[in-house]
Amino acid sequence: MKLLALLLSLCICSTSFSQRTKDLKTFKHYSVVTSKDTINYHIYAKKDIESTNVLLLYIQGSKAMSLYQTMKENGKTYVGTTLPLDFNLLPDNYLFVVISKKGFPFLTKMDEEFPVPKSYYENQTLAYRTHQANQVINSITKKYPNKFKKVIALGHSEGSDVVAKLGTVNNSITHFGYLSGGGNTQFIDFITFTRNKLTKGLISEKEAQREINSILKDFKKIMANPNATDKYWAGKNNSYKRWSSFSEPPIDNLLKISKPLFVAIGTKDQAVAPESAYLIPIEFIRKQKNNLTFKAYSGLDHGFGKELENGKYEKHWNTVFKDFLNWVNDK
Secondary structure: OHHHHHHHHHOOOOOOHHHHHHHHHHOEEEEEEOOOOEEEEEEEOOOOHHHOOEEEEEEOOOOOOOOEEEEEEOOEEEEEEOOOOOHHHOOOOEEEEEEOOOOOOOEEEOOOOOOOOHHHHHOOOHHHHHHHHHHHHHHHHHHOOOOOOEEEEEEEOHHHHHHHHHOOOOOOOOEEEEEOOOOOOOHHHHHHHHHHHHHOOOOOHHHHHHHHHHHHHHHHHHHHOOOOOOOEOOOOOOEHHHHHHOOOOHHHHHOOOOOOEEEEEEOOOOOOOHHHHOHHHHHHHHOOOOOEEEEEEOOOOOOOEEEOOOOOEEEOHHHHHHHHHHHHHHO
């Protein structure tokens, strides 16, 4: 049952296991092949591609694992996924697209270890993930010219940084979704959270400064070895190369986007400091840019959930996703 508990923790979407099994079988699998690379992507349509006219590329966060995982226990097959979306909410005319992380297959088995591939660490960068997304959108739109009246890029967490960068290189995208991402460099979040602990009285001023000094020392190590794939920080799969690459402030890229942009943050986010996210509307106001819709969801965390006083966890991802779909429909 330990494996099952782990599996359940991954399935953050609200659909049933049977629904996820159906979703899993509906995906069709494609690749963009170049002389130096192969990018594996997967598409989902409720009917078929011909019935769609809106393209939605979802760019996932930083988990180093396959998109789907299966496990058999007591004669039953369980399906886990890192995708938080409830596919029932997708309009019939949407073509949903997602890209596998470098080196990972679409599907793995939860009860069999799948070591993180070397190719994943080598390509764990903002530039490469942006390149992947750009190549996939270009491949699909070239294959189906003039088919899609809307091309949407929606990113969550690390994927939001990718969406911001993608907006500077791809002109086909008509709508951008930026979920649970900050405006400033990711490095600032660690300082902010430490200062917040001080404000709440959880640590002393001396302890806070000691912690901040240690963090700054780590940042110096990272930037002194920006391409290291055998050194890690703040997570066993987050290499120095990853951190140096994603230290780029997303606000610099977001301000270059002129198409409609939807930004959402949970006010209880413990992975991205909400203070960093508020930099986005401030800078758009300063620059007198009017293409931003900014929403702060009170009491929700990084995955748009809420811990209740009785110890239960309440999921609100679907609420945010519905808001986003309605926003796309109105723009």
